[in-house]
Amino acid sequence: MRLKWTLLAGLVLLVAAVLAVIVMNGPAPKALTDLSGSDPDSAAVKEEPTPEPEPDVEEASTDIVVIGSEMEGMYLARAAKDEGLDVVVLDPREKIGGQLLQGEMLFLDETRDGSGKLLVQGRAKELFDGFRAGQIRKLSEFTDYYNNKLAKGIPIESGIQLKKIETKPGANGEETVTSILYVKADGSHHRITASYFVENTDYAAMAGQLKVNRLPGLEAFYGKNEIEYMSAGMMMKFKNVDWQKFKTHFNGLTAAERNKKYGYGNVNESYAIGLSGMTSAYQPSNDRVFLRGLNAVNQRDGEVIINAFLIYDVNPADEQSVKEAIELGKAEIPLILEHFRKNIVGWENAELNGFPDYLYIREYDHYETDYVMQVSDMLGGRMFYDNVSIGGYPLDLQGISVQKWGIEMGRPDKYGMPLRSFLLKNYDNVIMAGKNVGSSAIAYGSARIQPNTALAAESIGVILGQIDGKKKLKELTESDWPQLHAYLQEKYQIKLTNIQATNKLAGWTEEEIRKLNAGEIIFPQYSRSK
Template identity: 65%
Template sequence: MRKKGKRLSVGLAVLALVALAAIYSVVQWNAGAKEPRNAASPTGNGGTADPGTVKPESKPEPKPEPKEPPPPTEQVDVVVIGSELEGLYLARAAADEGLKVKVLDPRAAFGGQVLQGEMLFLDETRDDQHRLLVQGRAKELFDGFRNGKIRKLKEFEQYFDKLAKDIPVEQGIQINGLELAPGSFGPQAINALVYTGKDGQKKRITSSYWVENTDFAALVGKLQVPRMPGLEAFYGQTNVEYMSSGMMMKFKNVDWAKFQSQFNATPADEKRTKYGWGSVDNSYAISLAGMTGKYKPSNDRVFLRGLNAVSQRDGEVIINAFLIYTVDPADDKSIADAMALGKKEIPLILEHFRKSLPGWEHAELNGFPNYLYIREYNHYETDYVLKPSDMLGARMFWDNVSIAGYPLDLQGTSANKWGIEMGRPDKYGMPLRSFLLKDYDNVIMAGKNVGSSAIAYGSARIQPNTSLAAESIGVILGQIQGKKKLREVKEADMPALHSYLASKYNIKLTGVTGNNKIAGWTADEIAKLDTGEIVYPQYILKRKK
């Protein structure tokens, strides 16, 4: 009986082990299976695979990604993207009118073209009678420049500090994304912007209005807005190219008094031979293109044109005359390459000045700017796009935000290194609509981003023109806050707003008339003027015959 019981126990144990092995096999297959059993099986016949023969590799279920907490949100009335001078006037005016304003700058350092590019030679705007057109806060800057009180970088920095006083500024931000919604007046509006700060922290900000105030469309470039034709259409180029960028040339140990006196004492014939047309007074040296034209650049991407030179006192001089072609302002490498070209070429130009100009015998380099002077980037369509005929025709608008002037000065490109002047307006108006990005409810275009054709941009781009416009828009934003939106402002609303600008800010935008230089022209002539088929300075001479 004992042997029989023992055999029975052993048999039962073997059966139990076999059953356990079968169960273990099935559990392991199911753990590694990627598809349910009624799916197409590894056998290829749609049946159930034998768990004893098919054992897919087991893989652990992926762990769910931890959810990133939403970034902290800040709410303001106006966000200005970039710290170029023109948009800062809008920020200052809006803040003074009681709005909550913030500046977010993608550049690492503050001040754009003026402070980082050290473009410290200011172009004034004047009419045909040489009357000053500069108005608003910009007048303090331009008056200070003209009378010699604001000439050095430190003096410009103090002016910028006053302009941005108590307005929060974040430098070196990176835009991560935009939250868009259907617009009330057009297809879209911006609700919020998500960005990473210089400290690496992600943040979110909401605003009623967004201001594009960079020289490379940091905000609008993310909206996929179509680019309008540029100068390449005028010059017949197949590739996109912008007006040349500038690199300001800085010198010290210049004897300006000697430069001025000896230049002006030179007999007229000798002066023309040595210097070409130009002038030198106690502050400025203009053109001398005969002298600059004798300089032979070491690289075909750079060029020395006529001088815009200003004495900064104490033997220091800064000059706007050195051009660099085919620069893409939105490409960091393109900027860096251009800066390297400039740092190589400017010492060679200094040697040419030492040999060619009295008072420059002991001149030395006075360092280099941190950045380029960017003249132009893409043009984007606004509610109204300014045309050359608006400018030469002295057109004024019911929604004027600036009274502007300046030649239609197209700086050189690689296709036309000297550039070309397309005409000299007396004065003209700039409408609010030329600063409102088309199809976006709440995007304002400041400074170089003004809505104009590539040819009209030659005049529109000048700082006093768009600085006054930006300040006027900032004031208007404060006045309509809580009542209506910018695109709800109608012709009937503007007299009160213009009156407020005149009484409180001494900005006169109405009752101004200019000399219409295309009076009597046909529609066909005007159309050709706007496309560039007619170059005004040449055509007007033929038309008079």
């Protein structure tokens, strides 16, 4: 007890000594009086945080800025450069080439008309001819083509961040994009001004920041409330495949034997298509992935790459969503390999040949352009006075989570694609390249195919060079087009006029066409029942 009182007395003496020092040396520091609540003026002397200094911004200008390095828009860049314009490519992705090089989507879909005639034109024809001939099959060969035929001499800055899209009022009540403020991978800030800006990413990195009108997507067609895009693909890469044994075995079977073992399909020296009976027998490990019929290409030397593996509910604008999908693929593809080894002759010793760094993204948001292509334009074989491409391909809607197989909505003969479907509505200098083409979600099933939009991009690049300093793209009138089309045909062998297409909607009523465009009529079923 005495010890406790002694300690208490010592503590009292210590406090008294501290108070004496405070009285002798003036008022207590602000921090102490604030804590006691005894200083009514404490708020008045709080220091404001020092504002961050504005970063130095390096200024530059050019004729055309292309956002993204997807193959389709690079045809525009190449053509404009060859026509004498200055072009700069700013790529938000860390590596160039997008779907083609990073996603390794190396199975090329050709476009043909209803009679089987090849529709591929322009610079893309060299790529497709090389692919068909077996000369461009491996990633290294596609990379050489991309670097030497498309990107050579064009500045490309990868890994940039778009910080601000700067605009001003333009002509006819529209807006003009004046410049883009961006940050390089090294952290430096830059602003670039240009006459035209091209959206060439697979997730609308630039256009999505503008005042855009999103068109209804596949959710409207499939009756979903939430937005969902066509399934993404992850390319499957294999090695040590005995393709000759595979082909010889497959073609040595009777039709009944082939159907029993593999289902419908065909195999030749270069491709294996279908075999959907065999793929349907595979049971995925989870509901977000699916193995459909094969689009397989023999890359030579025992290497094979296949477009057949689908991943659902992927948002390409969400980096985490893409990463999760890639991990799903890395977990599932080894299981698919085991299925192939057990069920395909010639694949007994097949092994994984690595994984692509990225996905094959089929679809993102559809934004309104000056003209939005419809199903009836395609099946009706419509041609436009401002054609920049001649398209063709089935209206192929790849599946989503509620309809895993997808659906085909009809097969056009061929059709025109107008410049207006590549010009963003309400902006007078924004061009939508590649997957950003203006089309309904159903028409997009055909419009999206590479040769269609690659030719359009090349034509637009040439036209930009021809009208430089004379007119803007949106100022072109019908009377300007004969000369532009003649130049494209004479110098680049791109034929866009005097083309007759089969109208598969002849005799249809306006109401039938409305229902077709809205997805209420599925053409293959309806046309057979009429």
